[in-house]
Amino acid sequence: MSEWIDVGPVEDVPLLGSRVVQTPGGDIAVFKAADGTLFALRDRCPHKGGPLSQGIVHGHSVTCPLHNWVISLKTGEAQGADQGCTHRIPLRIEGSRILLAASALLALAA
Numbered sequence: 001m002s003e004w005i006d007v008g009p010v011e012d013v014p015l016l017g018s019r020v021v022q023t024p025g026g027d028i029a030v031f032k033a034a035d036g037t038l039f040a041l042r043d044r045c046p047h048k049g050g051p052l053s054q055g056i057v058h059g060h061s062v063t064c065p066l067h068n069w070v071i072s073l074k075t076g077e078a079q080g081a082d083q084g085c086t087h088r089i090p091l092r093i094e095g096s097r098i099l100l101a102a103s104a105l106l107a108l109a110a
């Protein structure tokens with residue numbers, strides 16, 4: 001298996017929004033920040049499992065739609081006084097395609 005998995009074109013992810021990719025390790029949310037930077041996190045809030053893909057993207061963070069925890073898109077960690085971390089999936093862009101690290105997805109599926 002290749003080390004990187006192609007999950008679609010960059011333009012499929014809306015600016016300040018996300019797209020959910022289904023993987024054997026569960027749903028992965030690919031976010032696009034206002035500056036165009038892309039991030040991939042497991043689509044589960046570290047608080048109570050809320051769908052981060054439906055949150056509000058601001059800066060390089062997303063606010064969970066359920067109880068407003070703010071999660072760093074870079075690290076997956078909760079910000080401020082909240083404690084917790086969701087899995088971050090290494091991502092790279094090749095041409096206009098988004099690639100996710102296969103090893104990180106396999107680790108989630110294990």
Ligand code: FES
Binds near residue numbers: 045065066069
């Ligand atoms: S489930 Fe995300 S803040 Fe509670």
